[in-house]
Amino acid sequence: MKTIGVLTSGGDAPGMNAAIRAVVRTGCENGMKVFGINRGYNGLMENDMYEMNLRSVSDIINRGGTILYSARSERFKTEEGMQAAIRVCRERGIDGLVVIGGDGSFRGARDLSLHGVPCVAIPGTIDNDIGCCDKTIGYDTAMNTVVEMVDRIRDTTESHDRCAVVEVMGRGAGYLVLNAGIACGATSILLPEIPFDFERDVIERMKRTQRSNKVHFVVMVSEAIGGVAEMAKRIQKETGVESRATVLGHVQRGGRPTAADRILASNMGFHAVQLLMQGIGNRVVAVQQEKILDFDIYEALKMTKTIDLGLYDMAMQISI
Numbered sequence: 001m002k003t004i005g006v007l008t009s010g011g012d013a014p015g016m017n018a019a020i021r022a023v024v025r026t027g028c029e030n031g032m033k034v035f036g037i038n039r040g041y042n043g044l045m046e047n048d049m050y051e052m053n054l055r056s057v058s059d060i061i062n063r064g065g066t067i068l069y070s071a072r073s074e075r076f077k078t079e080e081g082m083q084a085a086i087r088v089c090r091e092r093g094i095d096g097l098v099v100i101g102g103d104g105s106f107r108g109a110r111d112l113s114l115h116g117v118p119c120v121a122i123p124g125t126i127d128n129d130i131g132c133c134d135k136t137i138g139y140d141t142a143m144n145t146v147v148e149m150v151d152r153i154r155d156t157t158e159s160h161d162r163c164a165v166v167e168v169m170g171r172g173a174g175y176l177v178l179n180a181g182i183a184c185g186a187t188s189i190l191l192p193e194i195p196f197d198f199e200r201d202v203i204e205r206m207k208r209t210q211r212s213n214k215v216h217f218v219v220m221v222s223e224a225i226g227g228v229a230e231m232a233k234r235i236q237k238e239t240g241v242e243s244r245a246t247v248l249g250h251v252q253r254g255g256r257p258t259a260a261d262r263i264l265a266s267n268m269g270f271h272a273v274q275l276l277m278q279g280i281g282n283r284v285v286a287v288q289q290e291k292i293l294d295f296d297i298y299e300a301l302k303m304t305k306t307i308d309l310g311l312y313d314m315a316m317q318i319s320i
């Protein structure tokens with residue numbers, strides 16, 4: 001392949017810039033022309049792109065967000081949108097694409113590959129909800145952000161003997177809330193994968209810890225469950241502990257990527273271009289047990305991973 005494109009699509013995640021940097025530098029160093037495509041599949045269909053060089057990606061490894069911007073596109077899901085994207089690739093001489101995003105973006109990359117434009121996808125999402133991959137780009141940073149924010153909330157719950165009920169992102173997946181909950185020492189963690197009984201798993205646990213003289217509490221709740229304001233009211237009514245709800249929101253999506261995310265993104269970006277250099281497309285780059293691998297996109301989309309119930313049990317035993 002002589003010319004490749006790179007785009008970021010779907011929800012942004014810290015570390016996407018480090019992945020773009022690795023893609024551009026690997027491509028340029030191997031004699032390829034690399035186009036940076038703005039705003040995901042929208043930029044591809046609308047021919048909104050520019051040629052990047054080694055210096056286009058200077059000073060971005062440390063920055064959150066994505067210098068290529070991200071977007072969602074309904075048009076790209078239509079046949080007309082797909083044809084427009086293919087036309088632009090032909091005009092620009094783009095032989096292959098690197099798509100950085102979540103599983104929705106992977107579906108787009110699979111469709112494009114099937115239409116003759118080989119794509120390699122890189123998992124960038126704070127939700128860590130990609131079946132074939134132990135850790136996605138942005139997850140570690142988001143987890144550290146949640147921990148930092150909840151530590152701050154915890155300071156004030158301590159000062160006032162309160163309960164903080166905190167909503168954490170993750171879409172339909174509980175990885176972020178579970179692991180951040182362990183790191184924050186949350187009294188209760190509610191996540192979509194594990195059925196819960198509010199009375200037993202929150203109220204009774206709080207009452208039990210009250211009997212051992214605990215006076216301030218943190219309850220962490222997945223956004224897939226939501227309802228933190230009502231939960232705070234119920235906790236206050238049933239336990240007598242003054243309670244406050246916090247929705248962390250988009251603070252979790254931004255910020256400087258951690259070292260772990262920068263390294264993961266660099267490895268994945270490098271690997272993606274190595275695949276395209278060999279003419280291989282329709283792959284997802286992944287990491288399993290610290291090893292960088294790749295899978296057929298269709299197979300990857302069918303793969304699932306499950307929450308470690310042992311981890312949840314451990315958290316419940318030591319956060320009492």
Ligand code: ADP
Nearest residue numbers: 010011072073076077101102103104105107108
């Ligand atoms: P994420 O990549 O973070 O999961 P989305 O699910 O919103 O985010 O997907 C990002 C974009 O990928 C969508 O706006 C759309 O353009 C494209 N996409 C999603 N699903 C499909 C699909 N089934 N076929 C083709 N393109 C898709």
